[in-house]
Amino acid sequence: xxxxxxxxxxxxxxxxxxxxxAGLSVALAALWLGPVSAAQQGQxxxxxxxxxxxxxxxxxDDSMTEYASAPATATAGPATIVFENSEATGNTTFMTHTLTxxxxxxxxxxxxxxxxxxxxxxxxxxxxxxxxTLTPGKYRYFCAIPGHGQMVGELVVTDGGSQDTTPxxxxxxxxxxxxxxxxxxxxxxxxxxxTDTGSGVDTIEYEIDDTGFQPxxxxxxxxxxxxHTVQYRATDLAGNTSETGSTPFRVVEPTxxDTTPxxxxxxxxxxxxxxxxxxxSATVxxxxTDAGSxxxxxxxxxxxxxxxxxxxxxxxSEVGEHTVTYRATDNSGNTSPEGSTTFTVVEPxxxDTTPxxxxxxxxxxxxxxGNYVGSASVTLAATDADSGVASVxxxxxxxxxxxxxxxxxxxxxxxxxxTYRATDNSGNTSQEGSVIVTIVDADPQDTTPxxxSAxxxxxxxxxxxxxxxxxxxxxxTDTGSGVDTVSYALDDGSYGPYTSPVEVTEPGEHTLRFRATDNAGNTSExxxxxxxxxxxxxxxxxxxxxxxxxxxxxxxxWNYVGMATVSLSxTDAGSxxRFVRxxxxxxxxxxxxxxxxxxxxxxxTVLYHAVDHxxxxxxxxxxxxxxxxEEGDQCVASDVRRTVVIDGHDSTVLNVDTGNGCTIxxxxxxxxxxxxxxxxxxxxxxxxxxxxxxxxxxxxxxxxIVKAAKASDIGR
Numbered sequence: 001x002x003x004x005x006x007x008x009x010x011x012x013x014x015x016x017x018x019x020x021x022a023g024l025s026v027a028l029a030a031l032w033l034g035p036v037s038a039a040q041q042g043q044x045x046x047x048x049x050x051x052x053x054x055x056x057x058x059x060x061d062d063s064m065t066e067y068a069s070a071p072a073t074a075t076a077g078p079a080t081i082v083f084e085n086s087e088a089t090g091n092t093t094f095m096t097h098t099l100t101x102x103x104x105x106x107x108x109x110x111x112x113x114x115x116x117x118x119x120x121x122x123x124x125x126x127x128x129x130x131x132x133t134l135t136p137g138k139y140r141y142f143c144a145i146p147g148h149g150q151m152v153g154e155l156v157v158t159d160g161g162s163q164d165t166t167p168x169x170x171x172x173x174x175x176x177x178x179x180x181x182x183x184x185x186x187x188x189x190x191x192x193x194x195t196d197t198g199s200g201v202d203t204i205e206y207e208i209d210d211t212g213f214q215p216x217x218x219x220x221x222x223x224x225x226x227x228h229t230v231q232y233r234a235t236d237l238a239g240n241t242s243e244t245g246s247t248p249f250r251v252v253e254p255t256x257x258d259t260t261p262x263x264x265x266x267x268x269x270x271x272x273x274x275x276x277x278x279x280x281s282a283t284v285x286x287x288x289t290d291a292g293s294x295x296x297x298x299x300x301x302x303x304x305x306x307x308x309x310x311x312x313x314x315x316x317s318e319v320g321e322h323t324v325t326y327r328a329t330d331n332s333g334n335t336s337p338e339g340s341t342t343f344t345v346v347e348p349x350x351x352d353t354t355p356x357x358x359x360x361x362x363x364x365x366x367x368x369x370g371n372y373v374g375s376a377s378v379t380l381a382a383t384d385a386d387s388g389v390a391s392v393x394x395x396x397x398x399x400x401x402x403x404x405x406x407x408x409x410x411x412x413x414x415x416x417x418x419t420y421r422a423t424d425n426s427g428n429t430s431q432e433g434s435v436i437v438t439i440v441d442a443d444p445q446d447t448t449p450x451x452x453s454a455x456x457x458x459x460x461x462x463x464x465x466x467x468x469x470x471x472x473x474x475x476x477t478d479t480g481s482g483v484d485t486v487s488y489a490l491d492d493g494s495y496g497p498y499t500s501p502v503e504v505t506e507p508g509e510h511t512l513r514f515r516a517t518d519n520a521g522n523t524s525e526x527x528x529x530x531x532x533x534x535x536x537x538x539x540x541x542x543x544x545x546x547x548x549x550x551x552x553x554x555x556x557x558w559n560y561v562g563m564a565t566v567s568l569s570x571t572d573a574g575s576x577x578r579f580v581r582x583x584x585x586x587x588x589x590x591x592x593x594x595x596x597x598x599x600x601x602x603x604x605t606v607l608y609h610a611v612d613h614x615x616x617x618x619x620x621x622x623x624x625x626x627x628x629x630e631e632g633d634q635c636v637a638s639d640v641r642r643t644v645v646i647d648g649h650d651s652t653v654l655n656v657d658t659g660n661g662c663t664i665x666x667x668x669x670x671x672x673x674x675x676x677x678x679x680x681x682x683x684x685x686x687x688x689x690x691x692x693x694x695x696x697x698x699x700x701x702x703x704x705i706v707k708a709a710k711a712s713d714i715g716r
Contacts, residue, residue, distance in 0.1 A: 137200025177294025254293030291493025540574025
């Protein structure tokens with residue numbers, strides 16, 4: 001015992017549990033060696049409490065199918081999670097693994113956001129710890145790295161002794177193809193989810209139309225025509241049963257004379273190299289629509305392996321060229337012609353030490369002060385030119401990191417901070433970035449409907465017709481209560497919710513009608529846009545044509561003064577333009593999405609090219625020009641980022657020119673030397689105070705910039 005005491009006292013043990021036991025031994029030693037004071041008794045109690053903490057340890061080795069060891073049970077309450085993936089645990093190939101807790105699959109607890117990436121080569125030698133609080137029930141954990149999908153397990157947590165008297169909460173979701181009145185065409189699918197923060201969910205039950213309760217084990221499909229009601233309840237492990245909830249719905253007959261098959265589109269996403277190959281993996285997402293009887297199912301065939309049901313995006317990580325063939329069937333039995341998409345997956349770079357780059361975009365209705373009305377949506381995008389992006393995470397208002405899978409909706413009046421980061425397939429994690437969003441309540445007296453507009457994009461022929469496909473993007477704004485929903489109808493089809501740009505590939509003339517409703521219930525008048533789609537030339541061998549435009553003020557010697565803007569555009573009358581890329585001053589090629597603004601004085605060279613959907617690439621174009629500083633410009637090489645960003649914290653305030661050639665970011669000077677963090681914050685307060693008095697920014701915008709400065713690490 002004395003040896004254990006000395007070992008703990010000298011700090012030779014690594015785990016938190018061992019240190020807690022050693023601390024308890026030191027306190028007990030005081031009992032043996034002399035009288036016990038009140039302070040010593042307190043130390044004993046504190047050491048005993050620490051010793052009671054749980055330490056749950058997972059280990060990983062060279063296997064891609066299972067963890068080397070993992071706990072099966074735990075007790076509700078605080079716990080220390082230890083994840084070790086090191087040479088000591090058997091990892092001799094230096095493979096990276098993660099320990100990720102599932103926060104979406106029904107039937108499991110979702111209150112622990114844990115995503116630890118560990119490698120024998122990382123700064124901790126592959127051993128990491130995290131503090132969590134467990135609740136009764138089951139947790140599902142897995143390895144989130146592509147190809148490691150079999151590394152999965154369950155942790156069962158039992159009640160730590162507290163008396164649970166609160167019943168579970170049950171939420172229903174009813175899905176299926178709907179007509180303009182919200183009726184479900186042909187069938188409706190009911191999904192039930194239950195949560196319980198006490199002892200955990202034990203069972204879920206349901207009944208359809210008072211036919212008697214039965215256990216819920218998975219989504220339930222109802223295809224009988226008519227009005228229906230689903231009733232549901234759940235019971236937790238302590239025996240508490242929720243009140244019975246009910247949701248009505250209606251199933252209607254599919255259109256009896258429907259002879260038109262569904263329309264199916266495929267989208268391939270992932271990190272790409274300069275040749276268009278997908279680095280590490282590619283994800284294929286299929287979407288089908290049917291304006292008649294509704295879509296019954298989608299199928300896909302990967303590399304000729306045979307058709308199988310499409311239920312979620314298909315991830316392909318095997319290196320080489322791949323082809324996904326797809327089709328869809330509606331509720332009247334019509335099956336679409338086969339479509340296909342071909343792509344190539346390439347190996348990640350082996351010596352990748354560069355973390356991904358992550359950007360955040362905030363959208364939503366804004367008032368005159370730049371605050372978001374009712375809610376805001378934050379979209380994250382990550383790129384990694386070497387091994388490819390493995391995961392993106394976000395943390396809203398300090399609630400803990402969780403996986404990013406779709407735009408994050410922020411609600412609730414006040415200031416909110418969303419922090420984000422990304423990890424690539426080589427285990428490199430980016431520095432944290434953040435964005436500050438201010439939400440204000442909607443005007444309750446709002447009687448003005450939203451404004452909604454449509455933009456049609458795609459490659460056009462000489463007659464203005466869209467070649468191969470047309471993509472319609474709808475945009476709605478409402479400065480009162482904020483936009484609630486946007487809906488559209490294509491040709492003679494029924495209205496449905498607008499969630500992403502609409503791709504139209506069927507040749508012929510089309511009309512898309514659209515409208516929007518705000519949170520106060522005001523609906524805009526119906527608008528429409530008409531366009532024509534023609535078939536692409538299947539024998540296309542001609543590469544796209546790329547044009548470049550350079551604009552900006554010039555002096556008498558044709559030098560561009562202060563700034564120059566490069567705009568690229570490409571057309572392809574065959575298969576259509578797939579992407580446009582450019583390289584500035586010998587740098588790596590970058591996807592072109594918007595005009596490039598250049599402010600640094602000197603000689604500049606822009607190279608550019610385009611690739612169509614058949615893989616034809618244009619020859620590199622070249623643009624060379626000279627840029628000189630503007631006379632009287634106090635900031636020659638201005639920071640021209642779109643918004644004011646301080647040490648990665650985005651205030652969302654526009655980074656405008658303050659009147660002397662300097663932007664707000666120039667005046668803040670985040671790269672400067674400051675005696676302390678408080679000194680930097682004081683500097684930002686002084687600068688923004690002057691800008692506020694000069695009318696460059698508003699008081700609320702000043703507050704957001706100062707908050708970003710306080711959240712930074714500059715001067716620390």
